[in-house]
Amino acid sequence: MTDSKQILKRFYIVVGLFMLLPLFVGFKLIEIQFLEGEVYRDMAETQVYRKFTIEPNRGNIYDANMNLLATSVPKYEIRFDAVTASDIDFKENLKPLSNALSQFFGESVAYYQNKLRKARVTKNRYVFIARNLDYSEYMKVREFPLFNKGAYKGGFIAEQQTVREHPLGKVGERTVGYGNVGLEGAFNDYLKGEKGQRTKQKIAKGQWKPINDLHEIEPKDGYDVITTIDVNIQDIAHHALLEALERFEADHGSVVVMETKTGEVKAIANLGRSAKSGKYYEKINYAVYESHEPGSTFKLMSMAAALEDRVVDTTSIVDTQGGKIKYFDRTVRDSKLGGYGEINLAEAFEVSSNTAFSQMVYDNYKDKPEQFVNRLMNMGLGEKLGLQIKGEGKPNIPHPDDANWYGTTLPWLSFGYGVSLTPLQILTFYNAIANDGLKVKPKFIKEVRDKNQLVQDFSEVVYQGSVCSKETAQILQQLMENTVKRGTASHIYSENYSMAGKTGTCQTEYWIESGRYISSFAGYFPADKPKYSCIVVINKPNPDKGYYGSTVAAPVFQKIAHKIYKDTPVIDKVESFEVDYANQDFQNYYQLSQKYKTIMPDLKGLPVMDAVALLENMGLRVKIYGQGKVKEQSIPQGNKVEPNQIVNLILS
Numbered sequence: 001m002t003d004s005k006q007i008l009k010r011f012y013i014v015v016g017l018f019m020l021l022p023l024f025v026g027f028k029l030i031e032i033q034f035l036e037g038e039v040y041r042d043m044a045e046t047q048v049y050r051k052f053t054i055e056p057n058r059g060n061i062y063d064a065n066m067n068l069l070a071t072s073v074p075k076y077e078i079r080f081d082a083v084t085a086s087d088i089d090f091k092e093n094l095k096p097l098s099n100a101l102s103q104f105f106g107e108s109v110a111y112y113q114n115k116l117r118k119a120r121v122t123k124n125r126y127v128f129i130a131r132n133l134d135y136s137e138y139m140k141v142r143e144f145p146l147f148n149k150g151a152y153k154g155g156f157i158a159e160q161q162t163v164r165e166h167p168l169g170k171v172g173e174r175t176v177g178y179g180n181v182g183l184e185g186a187f188n189d190y191l192k193g194e195k196g197q198r199t200k201q202k203i204a205k206g207q208w209k210p211i212n213d214l215h216e217i218e219p220k221d222g223y224d225v226i227t228t229i230d231v232n233i234q235d236i237a238h239h240a241l242l243e244a245l246e247r248f249e250a251d252h253g254s255v256v257v258m259e260t261k262t263g264e265v266k267a268i269a270n271l272g273r274s275a276k277s278g279k280y281y282e283k284i285n286y287a288v289y290e291s292h293e294p295g296s297t298f299k300l301m302s303m304a305a306a307l308e309d310r311v312v313d314t315t316s317i318v319d320t321q322g323g324k325i326k327y328f329d330r331t332v333r334d335s336k337l338g339g340y341g342e343i344n345l346a347e348a349f350e351v352s353s354n355t356a357f358s359q360m361v362y363d364n365y366k367d368k369p370e371q372f373v374n375r376l377m378n379m380g381l382g383e384k385l386g387l388q389i390k391g392e393g394k395p396n397i398p399h400p401d402d403a404n405w406y407g408t409t410l411p412w413l414s415f416g417y418g419v420s421l422t423p424l425q426i427l428t429f430y431n432a433i434a435n436d437g438l439k440v441k442p443k444f445i446k447e448v449r450d451k452n453q454l455v456q457d458f459s460e461v462v463y464q465g466s467v468c469s470k471e472t473a474q475i476l477q478q479l480m481e482n483t484v485k486r487g488t489a490s491h492i493y494s495e496n497y498s499m500a501g502k503t504g505t506c507q508t509e510y511w512i513e514s515g516r517y518i519s520s521f522a523g524y525f526p527a528d529k530p531k532y533s534c535i536v537v538i539n540k541p542n543p544d545k546g547y548y549g550s551t552v553a554a555p556v557f558q559k560i561a562h563k564i565y566k567d568t569p570v571i572d573k574v575e576s577f578e579v580d581y582a583n584q585d586f587q588n589y590y591q592l593s594q595k596y597k598t599i600m601p602d603l604k605g606l607p608v609m610d611a612v613a614l615l616e617n618m619g620l621r622v623k624i625y626g627q628g629k630v631k632e633q634s635i636p637q638g639n640k641v642e643p644n645q646i647v648n649l650i651l652s
Contacts, residue, residue: 052200056193057162059222061176061183063229064264064446070176070184072162072221076138078129081155082119085146089153090120093146100144104137105130126157173282175229175268175444177389182285183227183444186389190448190455193222224449228264233257233564237267240559241536245271245280248519248541248552252280254287254423255537257560260431260530262461263440268424286537291393291420295506296352296549297522297535298416300476301429302361303349305375307472311364314346314475318356325355328407332358332415335505335548349479350487352503354415361414369400369410379467380439381421385428388444388458396420416506423520427535429467430501430522433480434530437473439464481527488550489521492558497565498527501557503549508540516540519552525561534560565598566640600647602637603630608651619643626651 061070085093098112119127133141138158141147147156164184166173177184184191196219237255245253252272258265272283284290306312323339325332332354334340340353348356365372376382382397398409398418412418424442432439441462448455468476480500484493488503501523508518519541524533536553546552603611611630615622621644634648635641 048202049199050202052198054160054196054198054219055162056195056219057221058164058184058193059191059224061191062224062226063231063234064227064266065230066226067231068167069227069229069231070164070166073165074135074138074160075131075163076133076135077131077159077161078133078138078141079157079159080116080119080127080129080147081125081151081157082116082127083123083125084152084155085149086153089146089149096145097147101129104141104144175270175282175285175389182389183225187225187445187448190225191222194220196220223455224451226446226449227444228259228262228266228446229268229444230266234267234269236560236563238269238271240556240563241269241271241538242280243559244536244538244552244556245273248538248545248547250538250542250552251540252283252286253536253538254285254290255534255556255560256287256424256427257532257534257564258427258431258442260434260524260533261440263428263431263442264446265442265444266532268444285389285391286539287423287535288387288389289391289393289422290539291395291422292518292537292539293417293419293506293508294421294426295416295504295518295520296354297426297430297502297504297520298419298421299349299352299357299414300433300480300502300522301376301379301381302357302414303345303479304379304433304468304472304476305372306360306364307475308468309364309371309375312345312360314344314349314479316345316360317342318345318348318353318359320348320353320355323355325358327358327362327411330408330412332411346479346482349502350483352483352488357414358411362411365410369405372410372413373397373399379429380464381419381425381429385425385442387424387442392424393420393422395422395425416504423535423537426520426522427533430524430535431533432467433473433476434500434524434533435473436470437466437468439467477527480523484523484527489554491550492554494558494562497525497561499523499525499558499561500527500530501554503554505547505549517543517547519547519549521549521553521557523557525565532561532564536560566642598640598642600633600635600637600639600641603633603649606630608649611649615647621646623648624651625649628652 057072057074058070060068060072063069082090094113094116095109098109098116101107101112102109115127118124130141142156142158146154148154150156166176175182177186237257241253241255244250250273252270254271255267255269256265257267268285268287270282270284270286271280272286273280274283307314319342320334320339323334323336334353334355336351339355340347340351343351343353343356345356345360348360361372376397382395384392384394386392396419398405398413409418428439428442441464443458443462445458447457447459467473477500480502481498483489483502484499486493489499489501492499501521504518504520504522506518506520508516518537518539520535520537522533522535524530534557536556538552538556541547541552601614603614606614607629608624608627612622612624618641620641623646625648628651630649631652632650635645641647
């Protein structure tokens, strides 16, 4: 009896549990449906649909003349949803679509028919068709049979991405930059734009398909940046540097060309040699980043300091002591065996005498070396320029309080050893001397625009004080002009265009390997009315080919100056005035054209005989079309002209 009661009791418990189970399931269904339904629906929605970020087009980067330096180009990837199209549409369009794809992309018609049929059978909703199509190619493909029915009826899927391209190729690539580098990085906040949004549906194998052809939030394109770079001058600098690097088998080099009055960088070329191919390419922005010993180009700074402190003048006589002089356990040597005898400091600058400069600085500052160093610091040589682009190298001027200051530091400092400056920092000082001592901050950007609307203007010249007095600057200007006329750079002198500057040669990495040099030349042109300043630095040329700054770097400067004189007006335009023939002002106009004999004057309105007389006296050849006064001229006013160049005149 007892066993029967136990069995019955267990039976009731089991029946009770079976009765409670539907109640529990029902309760959970109600809870999920009504109490937690919204949460689960959101989870399901999230798993099936997701919002994707759409990157905007970055703004364009232009040179000073609105030539494209960098632009965002849309590229398209085409895919096909083989499930969306109806059976009738798929069968009717299979062959014509395959024909169109074959003609456009090159694979056989059978290849595409098999591919599309297989996708249809396997219900593939994301079949790859092509990638990296430009906009015009994308527009053609979307009009192919079946694809022209769109996303819902034709299964056409197009996904866009933007690719950054440099229309000028490798020229100036490092300055234009990418990511956080160069102008791209410095002005990313302007260039980047605002992101958009697009919803996609999850399909098989973790793939996501756009649910419509349009974005929910359209991306906003970035602003355009207009730089100070002139592509013509950039091209000149790039190829002049490349030629020298190849000729002297150098490791790397840089060139900067800057507009003297404004500080606008018109060209900045940086080329390094590939370890694999041996070819040169835009590797690192050496001009901005690389701090190194400037060598004899620093003699300009030493001379400026001594003149400002009035401890010497250019007529002070120095004995070069047979071309070598010993300080403690080290010897300073001149490049000329036997030295230069007794010369004044002006001549010492022109011939770049190390012994003369070491004596000038050591004899006048050995008891007060901090005075010399403080003068250099007051000229701004110990501070960064604060450039618009990132990565500026840190300058280093040794100080007597430093632990590594030795008795030989001061004399070696006089000719650029023990100090570190970047090429652009050196050039900025030279540019200041060309500006009568006024220091101008280098800049790379003129303005930021949203299409044709100005967003921010950077055209204002930024002055950073004076590095020296106008009197000192003018003395140094004459020294640099004489250096080109009769000093270490005399072989680049030209009667056709004036230049001023200083050569530099510095041994580098002498503690690792002897015979490695940095060759440089810094200066400006024209010498009398400076328009451009320029520095050339060539690192580690093959010493068997040449290593002096006068041999390696100065000819690059000359080539750049010559090409700019030839191809780019150094004087923006000829002074203009109204010609009053009744009062015989033509003679004045004639004299003006002779003054600027390499620059085309404005001939419009002149009688043909007067125009011909002007041009022929400039050494030009003239072709005349029509009669009367000059209506049009084939060479615009202000352009550079060369002897025997043909000028076509159209008369009214």
